[in-house]
Amino acid sequence: MNQFLALTSFGIEQLLADELKQLDASDVVQKPEGVYFSSTLENAYLICLRTRLASRVLLAISEPVPIKNKDDLYNAASAITWPNHFSAEKSFAVDFVGKNQAIRDSQFGALTVKDAIVDSFRDQGQVRPNVEKFQPDVRFQARLLRNAVTFYLDFSGRSLFARGYRDNTGAAPIKENLAAAMVIRSGWLNDINQPLIDPMCGSGTLLIEAISMAAGLSPGVDRKYWGFEGWQQHDAELFNSLLESEGQANQQRLTDCDIKVYGFDSDQRVLKTARINAKNAELSDFIEFKPGRAENLVNPFKATGHILFNPPYGERLGSLPELVSTFTELGKLFKQRFLGWHVALITSNIEMLALLKLASHKRYKFKNGPLDCQMALYHIDQAQIERTPEVSISDKDDNAFANRLRKNIKTMKSWLKQHNVNCYRIYDADIPEYNVAVDIYDDHLVIFEYAPPKSIDAKKASERLQEVIYFAPRVLDVSADKVVVKVRAKQKGKNQYQALNKAKKTLVVREYNALLKVNLWDYLDTGLFLDHRKTRQLVAKKSKGKRVLNLFAYTGSVSVQAALAGAEAVTTVDMSKTYLEWAKDNFELNGLRGHKYQFIQADCLAWLAENNQQFDLVFIDPPTFSNSKRMTNTFDVQRDHIETLVMAMKAVAPGGELIFTNNKRNFKMDFDALAAHGLQAKELSAQTLDIDFKRNKHIHNSWSITRQ
CATH class of the missing domain: 3.30.2130.30 (VC0802-like)
Structure with a gap:
């Protein structure tokens, strides 16, 4: 042995x-x-x-x-x-x-x-x-x-779970051995004559494994490589005999198999992959794939059966808003249409399970790749229907957040008619329990979740966020696939600019007569600071016929507004190549071309130290704090604002003006230090807060700096 x-x-x-x-x-x-x-x-x-x-x-x-x-x-x-x-x-x-x-x-x-x-x-x-x-x-x-x-x-060689039938996978692939474990844990194999449905079948792995197990197939028959083939003591004759025998047995078992299972998915491309995979596994005759959304699942069967699925987790793919909506609706659907059925699903987003409003009778812990997951089992019996848990999200017609959102829409209605703007903030933590900001970008919605304080129960905060995600698209009439959710914890330095995903999608929005490119998916910030809308208009009104310098320019939205307003020349300076290219794209969107528009990639403070040009109007919006490796030193706007303003004023021509803004809460201007350098400051913060930011008077502060 x-x-x-x-x-x-x-x-x-x-x-x-x-x-x-x-x-x-x-x-x-x-x-x-x-x-x-x-x-x-x-x-x-x-x-x-x-x-x-x-x-x-x-x-x-x-x-x-x-x-x-x-x-x-x-x-x-x-x-x-x-x-x-x-x-x-x-x-x-x-x-x-x-x-x-x-x-x-x-x-x-x-x-x-x-x-x-x-x-x-x-x-x-x-x-x-x-x-x-x-x-x-x-x-x-x-x-x-x-x-x-x-x-x-x-002995076996790596990846023994790879059966060889998957040419492609869906967006949330699950390994075949985990799929097999799910089939076993679901209990369907105890009575394979019962119906089996996968309402989010993806590339079909769960159903292919289920049929293969029910038929008693040997999954390794089609494997191309075995670890023991290079082993000196390998008995090739014995193995080949066993392989041939198992292959013949598989064919006979397929001939004897009369089971059928059913898979649905809303993505036709994924269904095509599932059909190819089933064909590769020689199981096409036993699996029926149909297009359809899980929330619309119907029950055509007279007998009770099993529902088994692997939904998106909301981490690497899919949309959290879609998941919240889907899980909320599925819980009701199961109780309405699938009485007596067994439901099993796996997820790493455990909080989503609470949205089903069902009591699981068993849970198993697994790992799907690097993700810690739970597989939850439910029996949709009369007790599930009769139990009275807390009210489902979808039943809360008098939800406080939804009501406030409706009120805000009504308040801003006349303002939106008067202004040529399709990107704005509609809600900003108006109700402390719903600690989020909600922004509209044309037909898209961005929900920023502020990190809850430690005193707030994490479970309660999660439930509040789920309510926001559920109601916001419904009240604002935005489809769930156009909703983006981000966590906006307090950031330091360059962290606020770090990439979140790799969607590489962009959207063009309108702000008065300017078109601007935004990216709602890849970064915490979208490429357009909505709270600076009136600041950009202020700069634009002062720009006609003037030489304008935009420092810490980010994606150049201020530069675009200045150029459209008739600036004689606009120089845009930022340290990031990515954002400088973004600024160029914004200029191109608005047909702004020519040598009078300059784009300079540089550390703004280092560039100012060496600059010998002068401008009629300088706009500077530095970060609150930065420790970027490309900067010589760290930067703190409160600590360093006088030194920065004095240096920046050297670039301001006689009679010119510097507009200085920052987002540091409780920023204190050092008037005495300014006066010592022959400068004076006039606060413009109240003038630069538009109607959608009046609720948050500390979101930014703005100043006009001139020589005495």
């Missing part, structure tokens, strides 16, 4: 142990690192062909050997007769797992074992075998656990 270790993903270990027992493995022992078992070579081949839950099967080629340091590891590896396991003509690779006080790096451990293997061949007068990291003929693994190392042959 040989000793093996089967590896799998977190949460699947117990199921794998049960599966190995069913596959006639002996001495099955589940441990945190995997499942140990004993088997003959023949049955080990069959286990590799038949397992659905293992991600890898390793064959032990040594007993555990205590080690303390590198020399112990080298000696333990040298004690193995490696030519008994592969020939010098074969390439090999070594993986190292684990650490102790002396061996803390996996590469260091793997290199030590590799050296021992190579030296073993040389000591026996053989040619040195080649190392191949990516596609070796044979792969070994050294596992260091509790200061003892055990050496294994990678």
